[in-house]
Amino acid sequence: xxxxxxxxxxxxxxxxxxxxxxxxxxxxxMFCxxxxxxxxxGDLSAVTDSNHMFYGCTSLPQSTKDKYL
Numbered sequence: 001x002x003x004x005x006x007x008x009x010x011x012x013x014x015x016x017x018x019x020x021x022x023x024x025x026x027x028x029x030m031f032c033x034x035x036x037x038x039x040x041x042g043d044l045s046a047v048t049d050s051n052h053m054f055y056g057c058t059s060l061p062q063s064t065k066d067k068y069l
Contacts, residue, residue: 002025004021005030006030008031009034010032012036013036021043022046024046024047025048028051029051029053032052032053034056034057040060040064
């Protein structure tokens with residue numbers, strides 16, 4: 001998979017996400033509006049577009065967002 005754009009957008013019951021995303025190039029809006037997301041881990045080394053990836057993720061710590069963007 002190389003495009004995960006909008007994949008989980010608006011998902012309000014997703015609490016944690018951990019996956020190998022090393023082939024993903026476009027993660028734009030992937031978790032946009034996921035208000036219950038509190039933990040994220042993944043390999044984003046191939047991502048070239050992460051526009052608004054965590055926009056509206058009010059429960060995800062800023063330090064996690066900063067780590068991956």
